[in-house]
Amino acid sequence: MLKKINGSQSKRLNAEEIPHVRIADANFPAPFRSGLEYSSPARGTWNIVHTGMLIPEAHEIFVCAAGCLRGVVLTAAEMGTMDRFSTVAVRENNLLDGDMEDLVIEGVTDIIKKLPKRPPAVLVYTSCVHHFTGVDLDMIYSVLRSRFPDIDFTDCYMNPIMRKSGLTPDQLMRSRLYMLLHERTIDPKAVAIIGNDLPTDEDSDLMKVLKGAGLKVHEITSCKTYEEYQQMAESRVYVSYNPDAAPGGDMLSERLGGIHYALKFSFDYDEIDATFAGLADVLGIEPRSSEEIAALRAECERELEETKRLIGDTAVSIDYTFCPRPLGLAELLLDHGINVTKVYADGIPGGDKAAFGSLQKEHPDLMFYPTVHPGMRFARTANAEEKEEGKILAIGQKAAAFEETDHFVNVVEGGGMTGYEAVTRTCRLMREAFLERKEMRELVQVKGLGCEVCIR
């Protein structure tokens, strides 16, 4: 139970006053008006530091104000990668003096000279202040490349002010991740999975298809050296399944000449079949047979039935950090009799538009809750006070935190699942979460789930 602020005896919002809307009454794609934003204590999603560190041996240098540096420095510290991380602090005099280019160039140069070992690649992250002061980034990188011809530099960005216009910082970061790849001879049997932070499940449909076809599969999450990372450039096909990786995949294809295929992450059987058929076409392999598909669907149905049988009418909440298609998952579960009552998401992903429409018609009383609305500060208090006896099963960390439940599926960003395996694995994880408690408070506060961390 949450404590009240000293001296405040009044409960600010009760459960009914917590902002929410019936899905039948919600607007696409933004069900809630934007305003002040609250920050949930759930921290499992990755940030640009975690993602950048996926490039083996690369060094990250952030050039920002102290307030912006604070979060990224401590991300690196919690990962235990401070030896691959440095900073240049932007101060007020730099804004006034207009010496921002010099600060970046000389700061980065200073750091590189002090490093005990020359890194093969340096990711330089500039920030909102550089964007607003019109800093000449081309000149900066040109000078750095001429000073350090043995180092690959790439431009990265921590400019959240741009998150509502153009590519989001997350999309940009995922595109920068592959900008360091050098063109090399293409191996027709090589494929790269790109844009995911977490390793793709060996049991996933994608991995089974690729390995079943005898292809060499590259993935940044398994690269141990910079050379291994560079070998990704030999791929004939680049496959992304995180929607935020798609723009980067297109850029990569244009630059290196391979084919980018954006596999859809979905819980809809027909859409799964269609997207895997498209992949087979690009790879030049046989698509899955109707017998194979029938078997996969039957397995999904068995898993869903078993899950329903175990959890009965237990209320289920889903949040958007679990996977790119929270509404698709809600639709699948509701259609199989599972009692999904709430979805936590601030917006509706484009890929979920069809599921949104179906849910409005078939399950109009499903409740939609935001995660950043200022009133959500009091959701945990209200839910804890109002919670009836019995379990609430949460799918995703934010749902778990808002519902104050230790019965939750602790996965972010799809967890490396693809295809029908996303259905079966989610079901298994739900049953496990139903039967076993987790230390929710401890687990959800760890940054970058699945990343190596030194904390706790």
Added chain:
Amino acid sequence: MKQTARIISTYSADVMGVCSALFELDGMTVMHDASGCNSTYTTHDEPRWYDMDSMVYISGISEMEAIMGDDEKLISDIVDAAKVLKPAFIAIAGTPIPTMTGFDFEAVASVIESRTGTPSFGFPTTGMNTYIHGASMALAGIAKRFVDDPGDSKNGEGNTLQMSARKLASVLDDCCMRPNGIKVNVLGLTPLDFSVNGTDDSIVQWLEREGFEVVSKWAMGNSLDEIRRSAEADVNLVVSAAGYGAAKVLYERFGMPYAIGYPVGNELPGLLADQIILNVKKFREQGGADTFESSEISVDSGVFLNESEGVNGSTYEKGFAAVIGEGITSLSLASTIELECGIPAKVLCATECPEDILRECDRMTPDEDDIIPELQGAAFVIADPLYKPIVPESAKFISLPSEAFSGRIYRDEIPDLVDDINELLIKIK
């Protein structure tokens, strides 16, 4: 100055200092920022975030709002939220982008106050100073706006300096240096410097053991209503530089003297208690006159400054102890090391610090490049573990984690030095 850090961390910034200082006072604090500040603050700077439902938000300013100077979006968002959530006050704190666009914090706060009827502050932080700057600014704001004037409610005396002196006369023993119920406010308490390990309570218990009466703690474990009563105190104890701004305001408003220091050690706390009494006594004798300024500083050792040597011939150049961190807490610890271990101890202060607090041997060291040369010759370095990579191997590193530097990483290892300093000192003796 390249302003670089090859491997060490960064102190919490001014905008987070505002949030931390105001966290328990039932207000609504809004960081005028696009994104990132809120998750940084709530993850790394605020150990109370999970357990206390304080209202700290970001504005989520977008590129277009910044370019078009759309302050109305922020104002209406705050007003809408305040109408529902009814905070005791509203505070807006700045980050780099509002700094660049010339956002008028005071004017916007005034508009918000007129629309909501809720007292509102605009704190022009930039995200480019340390938490001390922001926390001090925020607590000063509270001191200006919320501390009730006892003169108004009790006897109507207009001159607060006279009022204070009269009140002091009733509590101070003229013959002896005894507290006799001198009332104290403790200023500058935030988890960034004192974590949530009970240090704030230990300070109160120490004061009470010494015979003082504690009126308020700024700002951990006290409500806004309790802090409103602060003018009932006779003196302020500034335990970190975060409390300095409020101390100055309370001096200006009510003529309250203050002492500066963090009661750590076996000897220093007694000296600090004496200093508190002395300051009250001097203040009373001088009628709260302007001359008080010269005797306000309490933490003052520097016993080896006059080229005298410590044990094993140690000086501030060789064989010394270096304490890296916030100014007042570090200076207090350095003084205790000198007093109890007999070796020179110098402070490397990386955060804003009141003028004239640091001694001749101490240094302001905002950047990694400033610190490294100062550690040459050190026998001991007492600092947050994230400083360790730049500490020479010849020095013994003594870990003293600080939430302000390493966030939550070493939270479980942060000691309550007021309760027990010996475990640390034994590593030096």
